[in-house]
Every structure is written in C-alpha cells, then in structure tokens.
Amino acid sequence: MGLKIDSKKALDAAKEKARQRMENETIRILICAGTGCVASGSLDIAAALKEATKDIKAEVTFIEDGCKSIAVKTSGCHGFCAMGPLVRIEPLGVLYTKVTVDDVEEIVETTIKKGEIIERLAYKHPVSGEIYPIEKEIPFYKNQTRIGLMNCGVIDPEDLEEYLARDGYQAIAKALTMSQQEVVDIIKASGLRGRGGGGFPTGLKWQFALDEEREQKYVICNGDEGDPGAFMDRSIMEGDPHKVIEGLMIAGYATGADTGYIYVRAEYPLAVKRLKKAISDAQAYGLLGENILGTDFSFKVIIKEGAGAFVCGEETALMASIEGERGMPRPKPPFPAQRGLWGCPTTINNVETLANVPNIILKGADWFRKLGTENSPGTKTFAITGDVANTGLIEVPMGLTLREVIYDVGGGIKDNKKFKAVQIGGPSGGCLTEEHLDLTLDFDSLSQVGAMIGSGGLVVMDEDTCIVEVARFFMEFTQNESCGKCVLCREGTKRMLEILQRIVDGKGELKDIEKLEDIASAVKDGSLCGLGKTAPNPVLTTLKYFRDEYIAHVVDKKCPAGICEALKVYGINADKCKGCSKCSRVCPVGAISGEIKKPFILDTEKCIKCGACVEACPFDAVEVV
Numbered sequence: 001m002g003l004k005i006d007s008k009k010a011l012d013a014a015k016e017k018a019r020q021r022m023e024n025e026t027i028r029i030l031i032c033a034g035t036g037c038v039a040s041g042s043l044d045i046a047a048a049l050k051e052a053t054k055d056i057k058a059e060v061t062f063i064e065d066g067c068k069s070i071a072v073k074t075s076g077c078h079g080f081c082a083m084g085p086l087v088r089i090e091p092l093g094v095l096y097t098k099v100t101v102d103d104v105e106e107i108v109e110t111t112i113k114k115g116e117i118i119e120r121l122a123y124k125h126p127v128s129g130e131i132y133p134i135e136k137e138i139p140f141y142k143n144q145t146r147i148g149l150m151n152c153g154v155i156d157p158e159d160l161e162e163y164l165a166r167d168g169y170q171a172i173a174k175a176l177t178m179s180q181q182e183v184v185d186i187i188k189a190s191g192l193r194g195r196g197g198g199g200f201p202t203g204l205k206w207q208f209a210l211d212e213e214r215e216q217k218y219v220i221c222n223g224d225e226g227d228p229g230a231f232m233d234r235s236i237m238e239g240d241p242h243k244v245i246e247g248l249m250i251a252g253y254a255t256g257a258d259t260g261y262i263y264v265r266a267e268y269p270l271a272v273k274r275l276k277k278a279i280s281d282a283q284a285y286g287l288l289g290e291n292i293l294g295t296d297f298s299f300k301v302i303i304k305e306g307a308g309a310f311v312c313g314e315e316t317a318l319m320a321s322i323e324g325e326r327g328m329p330r331p332k333p334p335f336p337a338q339r340g341l342w343g344c345p346t347t348i349n350n351v352e353t354l355a356n357v358p359n360i361i362l363k364g365a366d367w368f369r370k371l372g373t374e375n376s377p378g379t380k381t382f383a384i385t386g387d388v389a390n391t392g393l394i395e396v397p398m399g400l401t402l403r404e405v406i407y408d409v410g411g412g413i414k415d416n417k418k419f420k421a422v423q424i425g426g427p428s429g430g431c432l433t434e435e436h437l438d439l440t441l442d443f444d445s446l447s448q449v450g451a452m453i454g455s456g457g458l459v460v461m462d463e464d465t466c467i468v469e470v471a472r473f474f475m476e477f478t479q480n481e482s483c484g485k486c487v488l489c490r491e492g493t494k495r496m497l498e499i500l501q502r503i504v505d506g507k508g509e510l511k512d513i514e515k516l517e518d519i520a521s522a523v524k525d526g527s528l529c530g531l532g533k534t535a536p537n538p539v540l541t542t543l544k545y546f547r548d549e550y551i552a553h554v555v556d557k558k559c560p561a562g563i564c565e566a567l568k569v570y571g572i573n574a575d576k577c578k579g580c581s582k583c584s585r586v587c588p589v590g591a592i593s594g595e596i597k598k599p600f601i602l603d604t605e606k607c608i609k610c611g612a613c614v615e616a617c618p619f620d621a622v623e624v625v
C-alpha cells in the first residue's frame with residue numbers, strides 16, 4: 001500500500017500491476033466468506049487450505065508449465081448458501097460444496113496437485129441425482145446473469161487490487177471526463193430503475209438532484225435491507241464493497257454531492273467491516289478524498305450504522321435516523337431530491353442500484369438495455385428461500401418467468417411436493433399461485449397482479465403451507481415494525497393482525513373476511529409511508545387468490561394444509577395402527593382407547609390437539625384428518 005493513484009494513467013498502471021499479479025496465480029482457491037459460509041466454518045477451511053498449499057507450488061501436474069503461485073482467497077458470497085461452505089478452484093472451474101476442514105487434505109492432493117475431481121464434494125442435483133463438479137454447469141448458476149454480483153465470490157473483497165484488476169474505479173475515471181449532465185443522461189438512457197423496491201427511474205431521480213441549485217448536496221446508499229429473508233444487499237456490500245463505493249461516487253459526481261453516506265444496519269457486522277476497510281483503502285490510494293484522479297472532484301464516504309428497524313429503510317425515516325432523530329417517516333413532498341439530509345438536496349439509492357452503475361458507465365446504456373425487458377432493463381438479484389431445492393442468492397435477467405426461476409435456477413420443489421404459492425417482494429409483496437408461474441418477473445407485470453418485485457425476497461411454498469398463516473406471519477412483522485406515527489398504520493395493522501390471529505385460532509367468522517378487506521384498503525390508501533401503504537399486500541393477494549382457504553378456516557373450521565394447530569383434527573389410521581397403546585398412555589385427557597393388537601380409536605370431541613400421541617406413535621398412525 002502507499003501507492004497514490006492520482007491520475008487516470010496511475011489508475012491504469014495499478015490495474016496492469018494487479019492484473020499481472022493475478023495472472024501469476026495459476027491456481028486460485030476461493031473460499032466463500034459470506035455470512036452464511038463463515039457461520040458454517042469457512043474461515044477454518046481457508047486457514048487449513050492456506051497451510052496445506054504453502055509449499056506445493058512446483059508440484060502441480062495439471063498445469064503444463066508448472067504452477068507459478070497458488071492464491072488461497074476468501075471471497076464474498078457465492079450465492080449457493082444451502083450448499084455451503086463452498087470452495088471454488090480456478091482455472092478448473094470446480095465448485096466443492098459442504099466442505100469441511102477434514103476434506104482439505106484430499107482437495108490438495110487430488111484436485112490441486114493432480115487436477116482430478118472429488119465427486120463426493122461436487123453438487124448433486126436433488127431431483128435428477130446428476131453430479132455437477134463444474135460451477136458454471138450447475139443449473140443454479142447456468143441460468144443466471146450477473147452484473148451486481150459479478151465480483152461476489154470471484155474476488156477477495158478486502159483486496160482493493162483485485163477490484164482494480166477487474167476494471168475497478170475505471171467507471172468513475174470515465175465519468176469524470178464527462179459533464180454531470182452526460183453521466184445523468186447515460187443512466188437515464190439505460191432505463192435503470194431503483195432496485196430498493198419502488199422501481200423509480202434512477203436517471204430521473206439524479207436529474208432532480210442535479211437541477212437543484214444548492215451548494216451542499218448529499219448522496220445516500222440505502223443498505224438497510226430489513227425484509228425478512230432478504231440478503232441481496234448484504235451480500236453485495238460484503239462481497240464487492242468497492243463497487244458500492246464507486247457507484248455512490250458516480251452518483252455524487254453526477255448530482256453535485258461531495259459527501260456520501262452508506263446506511264447499513266448494525267446486524268450486518270461483516271458488511272460494515274468490509275465497507276470500512278474498503279473506504280480506508282480507497283482513501284489510502286487517493287481514490288476517495290480531495291481531487292480524485294487529479295480532477296476537481298472531491299468526495300468522502302461516511303458509514304452510518306442503523307439499529308435495525310424496518311421503517312428506517314424508508315428514505316425519509318432513514319434521513320431522520322442519520323440526523324440523529326428517531327427513524328420516522330415524514331410526508332412527501334418535499335422529496336429528498338429537494339429537501340433531504342439536513343434540508344439539502346439528497347439522492348438516495350439502493351445498494352444494488354448503485355452496484356449496477358459502474359458497469360453502465362463503462363459499457364454503455366445500450367449494453368444494459370440488451371438485458372431484461374423494455375420497461376425493466378437489466379437483471380435483478382433475489383434471495384430465493386422456502387420449499388425449493390436450491391436456496392440462496394441469485395441474479396437473473398428481468399423478464400424470466402417465475403417458473404424458470406423456481407424450477408431452472410431453484411431446482412424445483414423439495415421432496416417431490418407440489419408447488420402451492422410464491423411470496424414475492426417481502427412483507428410488502430404479494431402471494432402468487434400456480435396460475436402465475438408463467439408471469440414474467442419485471443416491475444410492471446408483477447404490480448398488475450397485486451405483487452411487486454420489492455427488494456427481491458422470493459419465498460417458495462409447497463402444498464403443506466397454510467396461506468392464512470403466511471398472511472398472519474407477514475402482518476405480524478409489519479405490525480411490529482410500524483413506527484406508530486400515523487393512526488391507520490398503527491391501529492389498522494393491529495386490527496388486521498387480530499382478525500388473522502382469530503382465523504388461524506379457529507375463532508373467525510365470515511364477516512371477519514369482509515372486515516379484513518375493509519381495513520386493508522383503508523390502511524393501503526391512508527398510511528403515511530410505504531410501510532403502511534404496502535402492509536396489506538400479502539393479505540389482499542391471499543384473499544384474492546386463496547379465498548377458499550380463508551372460507552375453509554372460518555366456515556368449515558378446517559385448515560386445508562393441516563397446519564393451524566387449533567383447527568387440526570387428529571384421527572388414527574387403522575391400517576397403520578398396530579395396537580401398541582403408546583398413544584393412549586400419553587394422552588392427557590383419555591381421548592384414545594382400544595384393545596392391544598387392534599386399531600385404537602381417537603375421540604375427536606375429547607381431543608385437545610396437544611399432539612402427544614403423534615410424537616408417541618412409532619408407526620406414524622396418528623394423522624391430521
């Protein structure tokens with residue numbers, strides 16, 4: 001370190017040096033050090049691999065002219081979280097899954113020294129049973145297109161030089177040769193829309209801020225990411241922090257801001273650590289600070305750690321939080337571009353939005369428009385979770401169908417179960433059904449069916465899911481997270497949750513469904529901020545597409561999926577029962593009777609649905625009927 005990059009020429013020289021260093025690394029072993037893999041011990045694997053490879057440079061037999069150097073690197077998230085800890089070996093392109101420290105010796109002896117594959121560590125397709133040792137051939141990866149995630153899992157996020165080798169800071173260098181308006185025009189022409197949920201055109205947002213004639217302006221990167229199950233932004237910040245900083249710098253230059261804030265929740269310690277390191281390294285190289293690359297542009301980046309409230313992701317609440325106030329939203333207008341942080345024009349963009357910017361500047365608007373759809377160009381990252389074979393972080397072109405995402409990338413439904421629904425867009429999103437599987441994933445087509453891409457949460461559910469319980473779960477989340485400032489959100493979400501709870505408790509009435517709809521539309525129309533405005537979405541979409549399930553709960557007092565405890569009716573399957581009496585012995589209310597070696601009988605009137613008999617039965621004979 002210590003090298004100052006104070007001109008485009010110096011940047012190119014640093015890139016060339018970094019590129020040569022990486023070229024020398026004839027073997028690169030990348031160990032995933034995203035939060036998930038770190039939690040499953042990937043750092044110990046990295047340490048063991050470093051130790052085991054330190055003296056073997058010349059012994060490698062599969063590279064013709066011998067091995068110059070072996071680089072053992074920790075990287076950002078590879079995305080395939082369910083299969084972690086992950087280890088990728090280049091140039092073979094091999095990906096090993098569920099690796100342990102005990103596998104290290106075999107990896108070194110077999111794959112590193114001889115270039116041979118260890119089949120047992122390769123990914124095995126859960127449905128076809130096919131083995132895929134090469135990463136890019138695994139269906140999970142094969143169907144993805146990566147822009148925001150292009151460096152995640154590929155470079156060491158704590159090594160600025162690796163970012164430089166992959167065109168790092170070239171986009172800001174190019175932007176600085178253009179006028180601010182030219183930069184805004186490229187982003188406008190690219191059609192990039194905000195990835196934080198709303199899908200607002202980024203170029204237009206930048207134009208509003210550029211048009212404001214004020215001395216002091218700010219840019220903010222929104223890394224709050226409070227949606228349950230979502231970790232797209234976290235992975236980008238952890239896996240490619242310099243890309244986020246570079247995107248923020250470009251936004252700062254284009255709009256006339258000299259200061260950028262990155263708002264990250266404190267529950268993301270690894271993201272905070274890597275961003276801090278990236279900022280201090282960029283400062284040390286002169287890539288942040290005064291007169292960047294020898295121009296008049298000066299820019300600093302400040303990290304603000306949030307305390308982890310969902311509402312703090314809302315832009316006006318986020319700014320209040322940075323100002324040291326309680327994170328509560330305020331009415332718009334004025335919009336942040338006019339009156340933002342400390343009353344100054346402010347541009348707020350999501351992490352993924354900003355991560356797209358450097359590539360658009362370098363490769364052009366047309367390149368970006370070639371991906372995705374007419375009105376939603378580019379790609380989108382999703383956190384795909386739930387009852388799907390391959391869970392993790394993915395990036396696909398906009399316009400892929402839900403079916404392609406769930407079955408081709410996600411590998412289909414786990415355990416040969418039937419697909420039931422997909423909840424898309426997190427707590428503000430909607431629940432879609434089998435009839436929507438051929439719907440394309442883009443901002444407009446989803447909003448037409450009452451759902452939204454949101455920030456990219458995608459929860460796949462199988463036939464054993466109770467849709468009313470899903471709606472109750474999301475309502476509980478938004479109700480807990482309501483800041484309480486406006487009555488409709490504070491009281492409305494509470495009443496909706498009470499009704500949903502009543503329904504899953506088996507105490508709902510038909511008129512509750514009507515009441516739920518009435519309150520939902522009032523909360524949607526009258527809430528102050530997006531939290532309340534979108535909180536009813538999961539309820540409204542499930543009422544629209546799964547109304548019969550609500551009816552079954554309130555009229556028939558049945559939970560079709562057999563999930564809601566209060567509505568479960570247990571019975572004993574006479575074909576499976578061996579008459580061992582274990583069930584009747586544990587029943588606390590004497591609801592089970594029978595003769596030894598003959599099928600027992602359960603009295604549903606007496607049964608208190610405690611489930612003790614289910615646990616006690618060795619033959620799975622007690623069933624929900």
Ligand SMILES: Cc1cc2nc3c(=O)[nH]c(=O)nc-3n(C[C@H](O)[C@H](O)[C@H](O)COP(=O)(O)O)c2cc1C
Nearest residue numbers: 194195196222225226313314315349350353530531
């Ligand atoms: C309750 C609520 C939570 C939000 N959380 C986030 C978030 O975590 N990250 C984010 O980028 N945007 C979030 N948003 C959207 C932001 O207010 C804002 O629209 C976004 O950061 C703008 O960036 P973009 O145009 O690049 O999407 C949230 C909005 C609401 C109403």
